[in-house]
Amino acid sequence: MTYAPPSAEQAFALKISAGIEELAASERFAAASADMVEAIVEGIGQFAAGEFAPLSRVGDTQGARMIDGVVMLPAGYAEAYRAYVEQGWNAVSGPEHFGGQGLPFSLAACVLENLGTANMAFSLLPMLTVGAIEAIEKHGSDEQRAMYLAKLVSGEWPGTMNLTEPQAGSDVGALRTSATPILKGEHAGKYLIKGTKIFITWGEHELADNIVHLVLARTPGAPAGSRGISLFIVPRFHVGADGSLGAANDVKAVSLEHKLGIHASPTCVMSYGDHDQCVGELIGAENEGLKCMFTMMNSARINVGAQGVMVAEAALQHAVAYAQGRVQSARAGSPDKTPVAIIEHPDVRRMILRMRALTEGARALLYYTCGQVDRAALGDDAAKTRADLLVPLIKAWGTDAGCEVASLGVQIHGGMGFIEETGAAQHYRDARITPIYEGTNGIQAADLVTRKLGMENGGVLASLMAEIARDAGDEAGLAALARDCAAVGEWMRDSASLDDKLAGSVPFQTMCAVAVAGWQLLRQSRAAEAAGGNLARTKPVVARWLLDHLVPEAAGLKASATAGAALLYALDRESLAS
């Protein structure tokens, strides 16, 4: 399957929903000129299509494998990653002081979107590195920044995130990996790390000279639960004061998971300190590891939401190409009974428009969220809280949309969709992890109705929904949905018990996400109509479909959002088994 970068779509979303031109008007993002934006959007599209996409299928069929204890990727991955680093794509939004271009997060999102549509499993490698950069930039010491940031920003040393342990998944506070201060010797002042981490994405591989593991662990006597967790930097190979690589650290991938999808992404069980010689450095203050993790959680969750867009775009391109080429049956009611490409049949068109509405709606929500993150970086506090509110929406609805679009892509392929060689099934398998990792979509919804809804006593949600209702103009359905979201939010804040809020949190989250996505796609549609050109033909149709179909469906969730928790606890846990 070839990948045709949706550069025009992305450039338009950057312009209208991220507001990239306004960002470029600031001193901080002055480099994001129109020429630069175009060069990046076009350039990364070509790079991803040329280097990452051709490796997607072999990545799925062969996958990452552990051979004699070494994590191996299929042929071509190392070369493609090297090209990615050498061409500077990893450095788009990194800090300029460490070799980055300092461009907006929105542009880095566009880079990732292209990589991930071309090859979702592969794109996780740079995606995880983003978190390590943020953590060290914000919480590291000057020495740590000097030692690691330039290599992370360039991508020469990718980063990993080590949170999960067998007994500590969503409940990260239950983790047990220990960090014991080293009192003397060459590593005095550092810590001995010991423990097992699971589900570590790209935890080990031979694509880079070093890997910078960020690891959550407990120091001796630390408080129980999440308040006793500290964050550590654990390099795969020790790094000398001059930046030179030393001996291997005592950390190692002991096995790879056999997963439903993203087979090219090595998901490792990592063992730290098998020989009691794994050395890590504390980053940030002791017992403030979770706080450090939270600073990188926003971008990580946005980037996972973006994976929904990635897999949706890939599935959409795949399905449309098939539907244009597959001839089967005449149009219903056709007098001459000439068979037509299935894209001419009404229900296939319905599926394709649904796929497009979900894909473009999720992309609109994604870039709107990114734009708010960039505004927050410029000191806009309202944008900061709005971004915080949007994070669970894009993470959850973006990934739900990705799964649904991938499933529709299989459906359009008919029986061929169930055959692995076709490739449609890969999207369906790859997509399924996205509603789970980086906080399940249920965790996102809990975050929305507890922490996010409480911001400014509900004012952050209320002002967003009021803006949508106002902007909706004569789009009565969208305005009504926004008012419904505001009303449900108010009920949750003022009247609902904690259980009632949580019981309705997932449908409420969907309602809010559709309202914002519909609003942003409507804004794009109006702008496209004003601007003319190709998007002036397509965008109003896709936006119309979203407003006419997805918005009424979302409105139908209000009953679920406000149903409360009583029925959920009407049966005891044994009776919940049939």
Add this chain to the structure above:
Amino acid sequence: MTYAPPSAEQAFALKISAGIEELAASERFAAASADMVEAIVEGIGQFAAGEFAPLSRVGDTQGARMIDGVVMLPAGYAEAYRAYVEQGWNAVSGPEHFGGQGLPFSLAACVLENLGTANMAFSLLPMLTVGAIEAIEKHGSDEQRAMYLAKLVSGEWPGTMNLTEPQAGSDVGALRTSATPILKGEHAGKYLIKGTKIFITWGEHELADNIVHLVLARTPGAPAGSRGISLFIVPRFHVGADGSLGAANDVKAVSLEHKLGIHASPTCVMSYGDHDQCVGELIGAENEGLKCMFTMMNSARINVGAQGVMVAEAALQHAVAYAQGRVQSARAGSPDKTPVAIIEHPDVRRMILRMRALTEGARALLYYTCGQVDRAALGDDAAKTRADLLVPLIKAWGTDAGCEVASLGVQIHGGMGFIEETGAAQHYRDARITPIYEGTNGIQAADLVTRKLGMENGGVLASLMAEIARDAGDEAGLAALARDCAAVGEWMRDSASLDDKLAGSVPFQTMCAVAVAGWQLLRQSRAAEAAGGNLARTKPVVARWLLDHLVPEAAGLKASATAGAALLYALDRESLAS
């Protein structure tokens, strides 16, 4: 994963939704006494749990393989199938004259449900045989019935269905396999079959002495399209007049598909007449093959809809067991912060109740449909047309429900759900074929809004929905949904163009299915409350959840059902690619 047969649920659905006691009051189904029903429900549950379920995982991991041209199943499959045949489970609803028990279709559905929940891929073998029995019973000559039916009814010789060719999927009329009359010699009066069929489920294997292929093909000079198709019996091994097995026929599986799921079901590319010696017998009249296929299509579609129930039940059992055992985090707001099993968290309970509402709702719709089929067999014409109307609903909504429940099952498992060893992902993969085969769910919807809606000028739908609205009593949401379904049906019949109908067909189909499923689960709930016992506690909760959540969602589809086709054709096919 062990399988705990939901015998009480099934017995209750048989009683309330299929009305098995009323069926047993007829002479034809007098054998379906309460004792017999109980013996079958309990017995097949134990058989499936003991013989089929233990083979499900190895069937997925090893799958069917072609080794030196021979289709091989994992160890244990042959023995389990033999036990299934020997214990008479295949013969439950077969004609008594040929060794069947002549029991209602509803009971045969319960047999299949148990087999398929235990091992979906394996259950396709008996499921396909049902079609061959029906075709030969209804359209075969006395000689053909005598030669094949007893063996098919017992299951000693399983049957297959051969429709699809590379260029003929949904458009079965495009098939090219040829059937040339044999004018002289031992096979005079029969036909030489030549062509390639794809996607042939259990097309070849060594689990039985013979296989009875039913094959669609064209005779010389037959009209083009679907009016020139005839149906043929093509045994894998020739059968002598005395029933003895002869030499191999010239038919053979040439390869197996590599599929997303149901790995234990060998999906074969079948080659007929490689050596121009493949002999088949015409069944029914020449050029009436499609009519013959239609007679078996209803039960086949119902049985595929049942697969939605099967995979949903399996995923539900899997997920509830995990949620009961996995301890993670305290309840939100809990003062003592004691971690609890995740089944105690509100959103996990929401997912489980949703899974149960979908599973039990689909089962209620399934057995209601089966009961109408059985009434039709007793000569009840109103039941016949109602069954015809229900077939697309159970096929489409049952399979959609199966896919959604399987996906929720993965979600409840969190990261573990994405790991293949857990087994949750197998349900997700297995389920995905069901909305595709036996007529895609889009084809079902087209059948609903064209042929089925037209029955009695819309009266079949109208009377069903009127009955639901009446029965709903004070369940205003259900009554309103039923009235919406009737109104949309009326609009489609009186005002909508063919394209408009088709454009809204899939959401309309979902609305109708939820109305019927909600109605039947409500009936079960009321009956359970009246009867007391365990179901009196659980059924009202599950029914309440369906009525409070799925019914409003379905109502939210009305806008989509009536939106019309104009927007679908606003873009030309090239512009549909982004």
